[in-house]
Amino acid sequence: MGLESFIGFARFFVTFNDLSLAILVLGLGLFLTLLNSRYKLTKESFSNLLTFLLRSYIKVYILLIFGNFYTYTSFSKLNLVNLPKGWLSFLLCFLLVDFIKYFQHWCGHRFTIFRLGHTVHHSGTHFDITTAIRVPMMLYELLFLLPCFLLGFSMEYILIAVVAQFLYSLLVHINYDDPWLRSLEWILITPRLHKIHHNRTLTHNKNFGFIFSFWDRLFKTYDDSLEMDEINIGLETLPQEFNPIMIQIRPYMNYWKKMRNKL
Secondary structure, three states, X not given: OXXXXXXXXXXXXXXXXXXXXXXXXXXXXXXXXXXXXXXXXXXXXXXXXXXXXXXXXXXXXXXXXXXXXXHOOOOOOXXXXXXXXXXXXXXXXXXXXXXXXXXXXXXXXXXXXXXXXXXXXHOOOOOOHHHHHOOOOOOOHHHHOHHHHXXXXXXXXXHHXXXXXXXXXXXXXXXXXXXXXXXXXXXXXXXXXXXXXXXXXXOOOOOOOOOEOHHHHHOOOOOOOOOHHHOOXXXXXOOOOOOHXXXXXXXXXXXXXXXXXXX
């Protein structure tokens, strides 16, 4: 347990075949296109897939540096408690991971160091399942998960929770709404709630939850005031990009230009 489990998780994160995930997302997107004529993949959808694959290669080098740091230090035994395995432990782990994801998402809109990376996700102007994997090169999500390992939760429990988060993130980026989904919004984030989060006129300061919506209700960031067709997504400060490299670096270029102009 402790950081030893964290390193094991990081190694899995590096070696997992992101190409398989990209093919899965593309397949689901094509299936939804056939299923519903309102659902369409666009040129931006394929840019999102390429952006995800670009990130998958970069993450290897970032985590290689982290792994070497671990090799020459003695942090592997650092953990606060060793929690026993069982359903209660798993439930607590799942809830903690979901809260951490809420907090990580909130930080991604509050602090510049995280916001610049998260801007990559919000710069898209089309909302579909591939938007879920339009993610930045920064891998700060691993650091946010560190408390789970320090508390001694099983790496298997953490892995299950993170995989569930990823799969659910695909669902909430489907541009779909239905009355039966509205009945779930008292406890779950739905595509409508997450699309509201992407709404440019709200400056993305609502609905930070990943799976559960009660974190937003608890911390006063919940909003269900808009209908799907009323929502325009994207960022006014960034042009639409299709080059995966420019998608990743444009937020940093704009920030550097802004800071330079202030000097």
